[in-house]
Amino acid sequence: MYVAVKGGERAIENAHRLLAHARRGDRNVPEVTLGQISEQLGLAVDRVMSEGSLYDRELAALAIKQARGDMIEAIFLVRAFRATLPRFGASEPVDTGAMRVERRVSSTFKDIPGGQILGPTFDYTHRLLDPQLAEGFVPEEPATAEVATTATPRVTDILGRDGLIEPSPQAAPDAPVGDLTREPLNFPADRDLRLQNLARGDEGFLLAMGYSTQRGYGRNHPFAGEIRFGEVDVEFFAEDVGFAVPLGSIELTECQMVNQFKGSATEAPCFTRGYGLAFGQSERKTMSMALVDRALRARELGEEVRAPAQDEEFVMSHSDNVQATGFVEHLKLPHYVDFQSELGLLRKLRQEFVEANDVEPLQEAAE
Amino acid sequence: MKLSIIIDNFDQASLAIRMTRQDSQQIQRKAAMAVLVHAEAGEIAARLRNIALPAHETLREPENGLVMLRGRVGGDGAPFNLGEATVSRAAVRLAGGEVGFGYTLGRDGEKARLIALCDALVQSKEFGVAVEREVVAPLRASLAAQRKQRAVETAATKVDFYTMVRGEG
Numbered sequence: 422m423y424v425a426v427k428g429g430e431r432a433i434e435n436a437h438r439l440l441a442h443a444r445r446g447d448r449n450v451p452e453v454t455l456g457q458i459s460e461q462l463g464l465a466v467d468r469v470m471s472e473g474s475l476y477d478r479e480l481a482a483l484a485i486k487q488a489r490g491d492m493i494e495a496i497f498l499v500r501a502f503r504a505t506l507p508r509f510g511a512s513e514p515v516d517t518g519a520m521r522v523e524r525r526v527s528s529t530f531k532d533i534p535g536g537q538i539l540g541p542t543f544d545y546t547h548r549l550l551d552p553q554l555a556e557g558f559v560p561e562e563p564a565t566a567e568v569a570t571t572a573t574p575r576v577t578d579i580l581g582r583d584g585l586i587e588p589s590p591q592a593a594p595d596a597p598v599g600d601l602t603r604e605p606l607n608f609p610a611d612r613d614l615r616l617q618n619l620a621r622g623d624e625g626f627l628l629a630m631g632y633s634t635q636r637g638y639g640r641n642h643p644f645a646g647e648i649r650f651g652e653v654d655v656e657f658f659a660e661d662v663g664f665a666v667p668l669g670s671i672e673l674t675e676c677q678m679v680n681q682f683k684g685s686a687t688e689a690p691c692f693t694r695g696y697g698l699a700f701g702q703s704e705r706k707t708m709s710m711a712l713v714d715r716a717l718r719a720r721e722l723g724e725e726v727r728a729p730a731q732d733e734e735f736v737m738s739h740s741d742n743v744q745a746t747g748f749v750e751h752l753k754l755p756h757y758v759d760f761q762s763e764l765g766l767l768r769k770l771r772q773e774f775v776e777a778n779d780v781e782p783l784q785e786a787a788e
Numbered sequence: 789m790k791l792s793i794i795i796d797n798f799d800q801a802s803l804a805i806r807m808t809r810q811d812s813q814q815i816q817r818k819a820a821m822a823v824l825v826h827a828e829a830g831e832i833a834a835r836l837r838n839i840a841l842p843a844h845e846t847l848r849e850p851e852n853g854l855v856m857l858r859g860r861v862g863g864d865g866a867p868f869n870l871g872e873a874t875v876s877r878a879a880v881r882l883a884g885g886e887v888g889f890g891y892t893l894g895r896d897g898e899k900a901r902l903i904a905l906c907d908a909l910v911q912s913k914e915f916g917v918a919v920e921r922e923v924v925a926p927l928r929a930s931l932a933a934q935r936k937q938r939a940v941e942t943a944a945t946k947v948d949f950y951t952m953v954r955g956e957g
Contacts, residue, residue, distance in 0.1 A: 476857060476873035477894065503854065509875060511856040514867040521935065523942050531949055539945040564944035568936075575863050589865025598858065600869050612861055613868035620859075620870050654822070655893065657855050661879070662889045664814055667822040668855065668875060669893035675863060698859045698870060 444489050458482040467672075467701025468492060472742060473499025474602075474621040476671050476700050493623075493742050500743050511598070513656045513665050517649065517675045517698070518575050524702075525649040527576050529679060533647075535573030540650060541702075576647035577677045577694065586679065586692040608734045615717055615733060619710045620699055622740030628705060630730045631712035639716045639728030643695065646679035650702050674699050676707035680715050683722055693722060813911060820910050820920070821903060823928045825892045829899035832906065835923040842915065844905060847887060848879035850897025876900040886911040 445452065459466050459482040469481040473496045481499060488494035524540025527533050539545075580586040590612065592598075599614040606614070619627060634641055653673055656665040676697035684690030695715025697707030716730040729735050739745060771783055824832060854872040861868060877891045878900040888908025890900040909919035 471871065474871035475854075476871060479894075480874070503872060506874065507853045508872070509853045509855050509877065511869070512858050512873075514858040514860045515870075517859070517863045521938070523938065524945075537947040538942060539947065540942060541945075563941040565940035566944040566946070568939045568943045569946070577862060578864070589860065589862030592866030596866070598867050598869055600856070602869075613866060616859075616861065616868040617870070655855075655857060655873070657875070657891060659877075659889065659891055662891075664818065666889065666891045667818065667825050668873070668891055669825040671857065671873065671893070673859075677863065694862055696862050700871060 444487075453486060455479055455482040455486065458485050464702060465490075465492065467699075467703050468624060468706070469495045469499055470700040471703055471706060472496045472621055472623060473503070475499050475503045493746050497743050497746070509659075510657065512668065513658060515653045515655060515671075515673070517653060517673065518578065520573075520649060520651040520653050520673070520675075521670075522573050522649055523651040525573055525647065525651075526645075527647045528645040529647075530576060530579075533573075533576055534579070535571050536569065538573075573649075575649075575677065577679070580646070580679070580692065584689075584691065587694060589694070606737060608737075609720070610733055610737060612714075612718075615737065616696065616698070616710075616714060618737045618740055619697075619713055622710070623742035623745070624703070624706045624709065626740050626742070626745075627709035627713055630716070630736060631709035633728065634712050634716045634730045639719065639731040641693075641695070641712070641715050642681035643678045643712055643715065644680070645708065646677040646694075648674070648676045648704060648708065650674045650704070672701050674701065674703045674707045676704070676711040678708070678711035678715055685723070693718070816916075817907055817910050820906060820924045821891075823924050823931055824890075824903045824906055826931050827899075827927045829896050829902055831927065832899065832902040832923065835926060836902065836905070838922040839909075839915065839918050841905075841909075842912070843883040844880050844908065846878065846901060847881045848877070848904075850876055850878040850900045852876050852895045852897065878904045880904040880908050882908045882912060882915075884912055884914070 459478050462482075462485065465485055466478055466481045469484055469492060470476050470478065472492075473481060473484070475481075477499075480502060481495070484495035484498040484502075485492070487498060522535070522538060522540075524542060525535065525538045527537065531537070577586055577589075581588060599611055599617065601614055601617055606618075610618075633639070635643070651672065652670045654670045655668045657668050658665045674697075678695035678697070680693045680695060682690040683693055693715065695711040695713075695718070697710035697714065699706045699710065713730055713736060716728070717733050717736060719726045719731040724731070726732060775782055853875055855875045856872050857870045858867045859870045860866065873893055874895050875891060875893055876895055876897050876899065877889070878897060879887060879889050880901060881887045886908045888904040888906065888911065890903030890905070890907060892900050892903055906919055906923055909915040910924075
């Protein structure tokens with residue numbers, strides 16, 4: 422229980438003033454610009470956009486600056502901003518098959534059509550701190566090569582042609598799409614709601630959940646069928662215009678996990694799938710998401726539900742870091758009355774204990 | 789001219805509306821928009837200065853809002869809501885009556901207004917050719933050049949596998 426507490430206004434005002442001062446840091450050091458954050462801390466911006474659930478690089482950069490680099494605080498700021506704008510509607514679903522690919526790897530097929538394209542990746546770096554970056558480092562211009570004319574189809578499409586992998590579930594064109602920003606969450610939740618929840622879920626939480634499936638808590642034998650990153654075009658059906666208008670393009674990362682065979686008396690064994698999709702270059706996030714998405718399909722696929730990652734109520738109720746931090750951090754707010762009543766109860770119990778056992782009165786440290 | 793006031797169109801406009809015949813002008817408008825949305829407001833404005841613009845009015849003041857971006861399960865399955873994006877929109881009417889619309893990712897209302905102006909010009913008999921030549925075509929070329937640059941840089945990171953020949957045996 423909270424009670425209205427008066428007083429402290431001046432302390433709060435001064436605390437915020439001090440926060441602004443601390444945020445600025447040493448005033449002899451140049452102030453960081455939004456452009457610098459967006460360009461040079463791009464993956465932080467990507468994460469804030471994904472978990473803030475709002476694609477806007479400039480706003481995400483501002484949030485990171487305002488939050489002093491505290492990612493969850495930044496995500497919180499973006500979510501709060503989002504609530505101030507009206508929604509025009511929903512886009513046409515993006516086509517990741519038509520992505521202008523900047524990275525695309527498969528751990529299942531060496532010779533995929535279109536090839537293995539490494540792109541800008543930390544993979545194969547030695548993870549040694551680079552002192553050159555400390556100051557004034559000018560990198561080489563990127564190497565260039567002739568662009569192949571072959572298309573880069575999704576690996577799952579290739580496997581799908583032979584029926585070796587389950588097809589993606591389809592929906593009627595006018596079927597409503599669940600939106601957890603509009604309707605309260607109910608269980609069991611459909612796959613569309615689960616994916617929306619995971620897409621905005623905390624990367625660390627999803628990483629731990631995905632990792633737990635690999636360690637045996639709901640094992641599902643995954644292969645990274647394909648991970649791709651690049652630009653996709655977004656279109657929006659605008660009623661006043663009368664056709665789907667191009668809005669621009671966004672960067673996305675997609676992960677297709679290919680998992681253990683299944684099969685039943687009526688269905689031939691085939692690979693099953695888990696799916697991950699997130700804003701920006703978010704490979705760890707989408708891989709974790711795909712593992713958890715597959716784990717959450719346990720019920721649908723007739724698997725025993727025993728592990729936390731397979732429990733949709735557990736996963737979906739705890740994946741959102743804004744909700745989680747709100748509840749954990751609210752413990753900082755005044756609980757004086759609650760605590761006073763607990764204190765009164767405890768004193769009474771201790772008095773009863775003294776009387777029942779006929780011992781010396783207990784000392785209270787505070788007295 | 790009826791402007792959409794829709795906010796929260798959960799029920800996407802029905803298929804019947806969407807299936808309207810894509811006449812050639814619509815294709816042209818869409819192609820122009822697909823270029824303009826990738827340009828900066830300043831670039832569009834600078835290009836427009838090469839045209840003696842007809843009188844026009846802002847029919848819808850630039851307005852910022854959100855569009856829920858959708859993906860598909862498995863990339864090709866049922867749609868799901870991925871997360872929102874900021875979008876700015878505006879509408880412009882030429883003295884000749886043509887109404888143009890501007891929709892773009894981001895919060896740059898002036899850019900949305902300029903796209904709307906270009907969209908109106910694209911539809912006009914008098915200015916259609918000029919806006920394509922002076923504004924859209926050069927921006928299309930610079931967009932293509934940027935994409936080409938990215939593509940050649942990406943291509944250099946493509947793996948060429950070769951098999952190591954092991955010792956005899």
